[in-house]
Amino acid sequence: MDATAPLRDPGAPSAENCSVDRRELDDVIGESCRWLGERQNQDGHWVFELEADxxxxxxxxxxxxxxxxxxxxxxxxxxxxxxxxxxxxxxxxxxxxxxxxxxxxxxxxxxxxxxxxxxxxxxxxxxxxxxxxxxxxxxxxxxxxxxxxxxxxxxxxxxxxxxxxxxxxxxxxxxxxxxxxxxxxxxxxxxxxxxxxxxxxxxxxxxxxxxxxxxxxxxxxxxxxxxxxxxxxxxxxxxxxxxxxxxxxxxxxxxxxxxxxxxxxxxxxxxxxxxxxxxxxxxxxxxxxxxxxxxxxxxxxxxxxxxxxxxxxxxxxxxxxxQPCLSPVWDTCLASHAIQEAGQSAGDRAVDQSNAWLRERQVLDVVGDWKSNRGHLRPGGWAFQYNNPHYPDVDDTAVVVMALARSKEDEANREAIARAEEWIIGMQSSNGGWGAFDAENEHDFLNHVPFADHGALLDPPTVDVSARCLGMLAQLGRPKTDPVVARGLDYLWREQEADGSWFGRWGTNYIYGTWSALNAFNAVEWDMTDPRICKAVDWLKSRQRDDGGWGEDCATYWKERRSVSKASTPSQTAWAVLGLMAAGEVDSPEVERGIRYLLEAPRDGGKWEEELYNAVGFPRIFYLRYHGYSAYFPLWALARYRNLTSGNCKRTIHGM
CATH class of the missing domain: 1.50.10.20 (Glycosyltransferase)
Structure with missing residues (x-):
């Protein structure tokens, strides 16, 4: 059964009486921040469960x-x-x-x-x-x-x-x-x-x-x-x-x-x-x-x-x-972004301790397997796990750098950020994109070997990882005319789907990819009236469900089932709202209804209820449920909405 759930008619009027109560917004943000703070380990890191099948x-x-x-x-x-x-x-x-x-x-x-x-x-x-x-x-x-x-x-x-x-x-x-x-x-x-x-x-x-x-x-x-x-x-x-x-x-x-x-x-x-x-x-x-x-x-x-x-x-x-593996670096940098969006900064214990923990885990002395195509680079990335020095993750590295850079601990973070920036730039593939762990890992011939029936033998560049790298470079001051950034932007445009969305390789699915790409274009201060951006915005709006949320099933990784939506989820709603706000839609009815969904959705303190899986290891083969996603992404979206509607925040979203 296709199980395609009803979606809002893009031409239908917005729901009435969906204004956001500012006190309720503040209360939920505050409760979520406290919940995250209580789950931060004493050494500064967060780690949530990672569940597969x-x-x-x-x-x-x-x-x-x-x-x-x-x-x-x-x-x-x-x-x-x-x-x-x-x-x-x-x-x-x-x-x-x-x-x-x-x-x-x-x-x-x-x-x-x-x-x-x-x-x-x-x-x-x-x-x-x-x-x-x-x-x-x-x-x-x-x-x-x-x-x-x-x-x-x-x-x-x-x-x-x-x-x-x-x-x-x-x-x-x-x-x-x-x-x-x-x-x-x-x-x-x-x-x-x-x-x-x-x-x-x-x-x-x-x-x-x-x-x-x-x-x-x-x-x-x-x-x-x-x-x-x-x-x-x-x-x-x-x-x-x-x-x-x-x-x-x-x-x-x-x-x-x-x-x-x-x-x-x-x-x-x-x-x-x-x-x-x-x-x-x-x-x-x-x-x-x-x-x-x-x-x-x-x-x-x-x-x-x-x-x-x-x-x-x-x-x-x-x-x-x-668990298939442990995700402490990924959880820590994303949780740090969420609490910083909610108002914490350098000097606050949670931010300072997470920054210190992350800096300690930067890989500076092991030249990993990425050397096969980029042997001239100095190491400078972060792995996904507690320790995995031969395999730093480009995506983790970009998000860690953005978390460190936004906290403004300049002296403590400067060297770590500089080394990571150097490594990220060096890991760009010739087509302008970034893969997760390697550069130029596009030997498509190998996908035909009988061993490769899982379709995941390679690590080619992807939209979501590339978007994060572009957001990082923009946050560090590189303009869209910078040659590295320009090649990356060209890659993103080439990868846009016919309907305006972008494919999500590491998160489910087109909502994740589209949010990632729109954040990158916002970070480089792209003209958000570009017709291609408008097409992406229209696609996101068309996927909003009757309850105001967004949801996308893991079955969408099969092309013939790309429209399957079983239920709204807090994680995907947060991505959609963040993507629309990045495109300048903060005042749109769709964003307001998405925020109301997040405020009203069932949660336990700072963690929203979410059973449906929200990520992918290998499309059509191996899927993941990050238990932390339904905690820090909804908080992030609510806090950003508060910041962008408060009247004292510049409407540019740097990095992520």
Whole structure:
């Protein structure tokens, strides 16, 4: 079902009696600021939960059974969470109230079976029926088939050839580790060891899920699919067949050297409690690779990885789940923006402490993987997690700089800002945009390989990250005629959609992208009567819902479903209102109705209620719910509205 909810008719009159009560506005802003202040850690940072789908909690259970490190008590709590988020369709979705997803459902079912759920229990019957009705477990994605192969549920030929020796290929080869995204290289490097060694789970209870297949996995021959349908994908499937024939010879000649390269790569980036790459899949693959290579459980690297993966386990009202990673830098810089918008500044304890905490985490002494295309740069960025020095995040860096710069702690912040500005400018790609972690990471050929059925192998420039970089540069005084800024603005204009919106790569979705772009154009003092800006404004207004809010479903990442809107959400309403205000629409009825929605929407102190997911890891594959978004973004929007309607605030919004 499309579930397209009713939207306000753009030609309809505004709702009556929607004026904003200033005392109510002040009260909500004050309460929200106090709520955020109470949740700031003593060292100055904020961190909120980051929730994904059933996949990672299920993978945690599978990991324990792979390693024979079963934790019955914790796994029972995770199983409770998995049961609670099962969809009405019998399976598990990729986001709240989403459609059935085959891979998430197979992993959740397998995990529950490992924890002792019987196959005849009603929830297991419903899940199994849904899997079989959708084509069976043979329809899972590549990553799930790797897991099933390690548990002897499918033959290894169900997985594309992924030899560890590929890590030794020279830079001019079609594949090179530097040509894929940071998350791909950290996940793939230990996974290649697992594939090349044909890793096998201990699985001490001997539990399988063959009942989920419509065909016997041993007789299936057409496992590999062309992820794009392009002729290149067909050709690569034929190359895969050739590689299977010569693979034993490749292993004989090069495996030892390749595994040493992989282990050196991993050990340099083990990253303490944050783990390899700071992301669950890479950390879990590292643990399984160490186990497969015979590492003792008290080996220092093994212990570090185990501690990192356990550190992602999070209590939940429904039991316990596993976060995909931790988001303290992102949460801290955004929360800082919100409280500064609400009136706090340098000299206020919350701002000073968050600034100090952020400055301490700037990466100044590690030249990360971005060096492959920008080796001349000095490091100067911030990572997303507590520690992840090889992978500073361009988006985080831009937002941190804007938070530091607006607080006016000039002496304390000047050097940090200067180093970050230098790094951000150097990370601009030749097309004028910025990617999240790398420059020039646009080797589209790789999206055709059978391994890339998730469509997220690369890290090309995106509108939202680029807009933040432009906002930062403008806030630091660079005009729109500056060559770096001008190239970035040209990139944004080229990326505008036909309907006037912009795609949101890292937040859901066109509302997020459009808010980001409009902020950037405001920051550079673009003429906001430009017809292209007006088209974006009209699009945002047309998407307002009858209740005055905005909402956009994660299903909009499928082009044929880009209009799906199930309900208004505080986060997306805040983005829409901030975007309209950036375009000069602060006095419009739409903004006023959006502010009223935020004032009236249910909340617990300073956190608005929001179940629908608000962000994306990989479009159509992996979605996220930032629990902090429904706290600091509504506060930010309300405070900006107060500032811009108070009569004493210049109507230019710098940076964000």
């Amino acid at each position: 059933a996949t990672i909690p299920a993978e945690y259970i599978l990991l324990n059974h792979f390693l024979d490190e079963i934790d019955d008590a914790r796994e029972a709590r995770i199983a409770s969470y998995l049961r609670a988020i099962q969809g009405k369709h019998g399976g598990w979705p990729l986001f709240h109230d989403g459609d059935f997803d085959m891979s998430a459902t197979v992993k959740a079912y397998y995990a529950l079976k490992l924890t002792g759920d019987g196959v005849d229990e009603p929830h297991m019957v419903r899940a199994r029926q849904a899997i079989l009705e959708h084509g069976g477990a043979e329809r899972t994605n590549v990553f799930t088939r790797f897991t099933l192969a390690m548990f002897d549920q499918v033959p290894w030929r169900a997985c594309p050839v992924t030899p560890v020796e590929a890590l030794l290929l020279p830079r001019f080869a079609p594949f090179h580790w530097s040509k894929v995204s940071y998350w791909s290289r950290t996940v793939m490097t230990p996974l290649m060891i697992l594939y090349s060694r044909r890793a096998r789970a201990v699985n001490p209870r001997g539990i399988g899920v063959r009942e989920l297949f419509r065909r016997d996995p041993e007789v299936i021959r057409d496992w590999l699919k062309n992820p794009t349908g392009h002729w290149i994908g067909d050709a690569l499937i034929q190359i895969d067949k050739v590689l299977r024939v010569i693979e034993p010879a490749i292993h004989w000649a090069f495996r030892d050297r390749a595994e040493k390269w992989a282990l050196d790569f991993i050990e340099e980036r083990l990253n303490g409690r944050d783990g390899l790459g700071g992301i669950y899949p890479a950390i879990a693959n590292t643990l399984m690779a160490y186990h497969t290579l015979g590492y003792a459980k008290d080996h220092p690297g093994y212990r570090i990885a185990r501690e990192a993966v356990d550190g992602l386990c999070t209590p939940h009202a429904k039991g316990e789940y596993v």
